[in-house]
Amino acid sequence: xxxxxxxxxxxxxxxxxxxxxxxxxxxxxxxxxxxxxxxxxxxxxxxxxxxxxxxxxxxxxxxxxxxxxxxxxxxxxxxxxxxxxxxxxxxxxxxxxxxxxxxxxxxxxxxxxxxxxxxxxxxxxxxxxxxxxxxxxxxxxxxxxxxxxxxxxxxxxxxxxxxxxxxxxxxxxxxxxxxxxxxxxxxxxxxxxxxxxxxxxxxxxxxxxxxxxxxxxxxxxxxxxxxxxxxxxxxxxxxxxxxxxxxxxxxxxxxxxxxxxxxxxxxxxxxxxxxxxxxxxxxxxxxxxxxxxxxxxxxxxxxxxxxxxxxx
Amino acid sequence: xxxxxxxxxxxxxxxxxxxxxxxxxxxxxxxxxxxxxxxxxxxxxxxxxxxxxxxxxxxxxxxxxxxxxxxxxxxxxxxxxxxxxxxxxxxxxxxxxxxxxxxxxxxxxxxxxxxxxxxxxxxxxxxxxxxxxxxxxxxxxxxxxxxxxxxxxxxxxxxxxxxxxxxxxxxxxxxxxxxxxxxxxxxxxxxxxxxxxxxxxxxxxxxxxxxxxxxxxxxxxxxxxxxxxxxxxxxxxxxxxxxxxxxxxxxxxxxxxxxxxxxxxxxxxxxxxxxxxxxxxxxxxxxxxxxxxxxxxxxxxxxxxxxxxxxxxxxxxxxxxxxxxxxxxxxxxxxxxxxxxxxxxxxxxxxxxxxxxxxxxxxxxx
Numbered sequence: 001x002x003x004x005x006x007x008x009x010x011x012x013x014x015x016x017x018x019x020x021x022x023x024x025x026x027x028x029x030x031x032x033x034x035x036x037x038x039x040x041x042x043x044x045x046x047x048x049x050x051x052x053x054x055x056x057x058x059x060x061x062x063x064x065x066x067x068x069x070x071x072x073x074x075x076x077x078x079x080x081x082x083x084x085x086x087x088x089x090x091x092x093x094x095x096x097x098x099x100x101x102x103x104x105x106x107x108x109x110x111x112x113x114x115x116x117x118x119x120x121x122x123x124x125x126x127x128x129x130x131x132x133x134x135x136x137x138x139x140x141x142x143x144x145x146x147x148x149x150x151x152x153x154x155x156x157x158x159x160x161x162x163x164x165x166x167x168x169x170x171x172x173x174x175x176x177x178x179x180x181x182x183x184x185x186x187x188x189x190x191x192x193x194x195x196x197x198x199x200x201x202x203x204x205x206x207x208x209x210x211x212x213x214x215x216x217x218x219x220x221x222x223x224x225x226x227x228x229x230x231x232x233x234x235x236x237x238x239x240x241x242x243x244x245x246x247x248x249x250x251x252x253x254x255x256x257x258x259x260x261x262x263x264x265x266x267x268x269x270x271x272x273x274x275x276x277x278x279x280x281x282x283x284x285x286x287x288x289x290x291x292x293x294x295x296x297x298x299x300x301x302x303x304x305x306x307x308x309x310x311x312x
Numbered sequence: 313x314x315x316x317x318x319x320x321x322x323x324x325x326x327x328x329x330x331x332x333x334x335x336x337x338x339x340x341x342x343x344x345x346x347x348x349x350x351x352x353x354x355x356x357x358x359x360x361x362x363x364x365x366x367x368x369x370x371x372x373x374x375x376x377x378x379x380x381x382x383x384x385x386x387x388x389x390x391x392x393x394x395x396x397x398x399x400x401x402x403x404x405x406x407x408x409x410x411x412x413x414x415x416x417x418x419x420x421x422x423x424x425x426x427x428x429x430x431x432x433x434x435x436x437x438x439x440x441x442x443x444x445x446x447x448x449x450x451x452x453x454x455x456x457x458x459x460x461x462x463x464x465x466x467x468x469x470x471x472x473x474x475x476x477x478x479x480x481x482x483x484x485x486x487x488x489x490x491x492x493x494x495x496x497x498x499x500x501x502x503x504x505x506x507x508x509x510x511x512x513x514x515x516x517x518x519x520x521x522x523x524x525x526x527x528x529x530x531x532x533x534x535x536x537x538x539x540x541x542x543x544x545x546x547x548x549x550x551x552x553x554x555x556x557x558x559x560x561x562x563x564x565x566x567x568x569x570x571x572x573x574x575x576x577x578x579x580x581x582x583x584x585x586x587x588x589x590x591x592x593x594x595x596x597x598x599x600x601x602x603x604x605x606x607x608x609x610x611x612x613x614x615x616x617x618x619x620x621x622x623x624x625x626x627x628x629x630x631x632x633x634x635x636x637x638x639x640x641x642x643x644x645x646x647x648x649x650x651x652x653x654x655x656x657x658x659x660x661x662x663x664x665x666x667x668x669x670x671x672x673x674x675x676x677x678x
Binding site: 201203204206207209210211212213214217221222225226228 | 369370371390391392393396397398400402404406407408409417418420421422423469470473
């Protein structure tokens with residue numbers, strides 16, 4: 001503890017952070033609460049000095065809005081599909097990375113690259129890769145596009161699939177999104193798991209070797225349990241990130257949040273909040289609080305499960 | 313199972329490429345360990361004893377030489393297939409498993425014809441647990457156990473698969489003094505009961521002396537002496553072995569042989585026939601001193617330490633290479649020491665006196 005007479009020093013050191021937090025985190029949170037519970041909130045009128053009645057109207061409107069169910073469904077679906085998949089893949093990749101000696105640092109760097117790459121830029125590349133092959137006629141011209149994925153599948157005689165363009169199916173869209181999000185989520189998870197692996201006492205593996213433990217058993221009975229705190233961490237942060245999915249969809253489908261001709265089909269919770277922010281701040285705030293509530297509950301469940309399953 | 317090491321050598325390549333300083337951790341180690349014995353590998357840290365142990369386990373590959381278990385050449389057999397049990401210095405118990413799961417783990421790895429039915433596995437686990445007296449701790453996690461209990465679990469885990477050879481790496485170093493005494497008796501008892509050839513590594517000579525059937529003293533990768541503990545103590549082959557074994561340690565003096573007499577300083581202490589005149593090191597065990605008025609070796613008396621049955625006399629001698637000369641004598645002697653006495657004279661027990669060459673530090677017999 002800091003002695004009392006020196007406390008003011010501590011406060012001075014802390015003040016820049018505190019001021020920034022107050023302005024950019026605490027006040028917006030309070031403001032969100034106020035806006036969410038204000039009936040018919042409008043920022044213009046609010047600036048004009050109008051006061052609003054307390055009420056749950058914003059929440060009812062959000063829940064009744066038919067697009068809201070789509071957003072909720074898309075968000076949940078992407079979470080449930082991508083978090084386990086990316087965690088398992090990250091685990092396997094980090095175990096492999098940890099096992100190889102030459103080029104380990106180089107490969108680590110390569111696997112980490114997506115983390116430092118802008119997700120919109122990655123999305124544009126993915127959009128190009130998943131383009132269909134064929135002719136799209138528009139009013140003025142006929143464009144022929146070919147994506148590397150369809151070209152590659154063509155080598156095995158697979159008919160070109162309409163992944164993301166106009167007329168594509170919902171599940172084709174989701175497949176692309178899952179691949180993209182998993183790929184984007186891998187580096188961080190690999191980083192954490194690899195760090196965990198490298199701090200595991202090597203003697204456990206020597207002991208396992210002496211006891212003629214098969215490789216898969218070493219993985220499931222020793223590595224995974226010893227890594228369980230890190231796995232719990234990446235799963236929890238993965239779910240939190242997954243519920244906030246937005247920019248990845250923008251990256252591939254643009255702000256339309258869906259293939260041409262079917263805008264909004266892939267909209268997510270954050271996407272909905274973003275759309276509403278312009279002239280329905282009340283609803284946006286209410287939706288943000290609902291999202292917070294969902295994330296809170298899911299995280300609590302995660303923590304509860306991981307407490308039972310992790311070993312330290 | 314008999315263990316045979318033939319010219320076993322381990323060379324670690326130099327770490328940085330500029331210097332070519334290889335480290336020879338174990339140098340040309342040849343030895344046969346008879347079946348069913350408890351063998352101590354003894355030496356100061358960095359002498360290659362752990363490396364030897366890990367080569368026997370297979371976790372370290374030997375650079376050259378051969379290892380036989382019985383008649384089988386296991387030099388190129390991987391550790392999984394050697395059938396050894398290894399107790400690590402830090403026990404390496406799996407922290408997420410209970411004691412029972414830890415002990416069962418090696419059994420659950422068995423496949424093919426060795427595979428056991430589940431109830432038999434549990435039976436075997438309890439059997440070894442009873443042997444090491446931890447059968448009441450089976451549901452605990454390792455972090456809920458004391459160091460000594462963890463040690464027993466580690467031994468149980470190594471024993472449960474009935475290894476051909478049991479290896480222990482510094483088994484007592486993580487235990488406190490009292491527990492160490494108790495545990496080393498336990499290890500002796502367990503080894504006797506199972507009859508498994510056991511090799512353990514230690515830097516503590518007392519530990520090695522007290523429980524081993526046979527000890528191997530190593531220094532800088534080279535075996536110095538192999539034999540029964542008492543034989544090595546009574547008959548060391550060189551100065552290093554003489555200094556390494558025994559508490560309190562042996563007293564070493566600068567001395568010389570002249571005309572068939574051994575001199576320490578000006579005192580002619582022993583008749584040594586058959587050694588040419590030369591400078592030597594003289595090692596005298598603490599129990600080799602007999603205080604006597606007519607004693608030949610004169611030392612300055614510092615103080616007398618009474619330790620119950622025995623008395624330790626701390627004295628000084630200009631020729632001594634140790635800071636003080638420490639002798640252990642019968643407590644009767646205390647009464648004969650007069651107040652203000654400054655000189656103490658000893659006669660020596662010839663078979664407690666060893667003479668070593670100044671250059672090679674090898675023993676010169678007389």
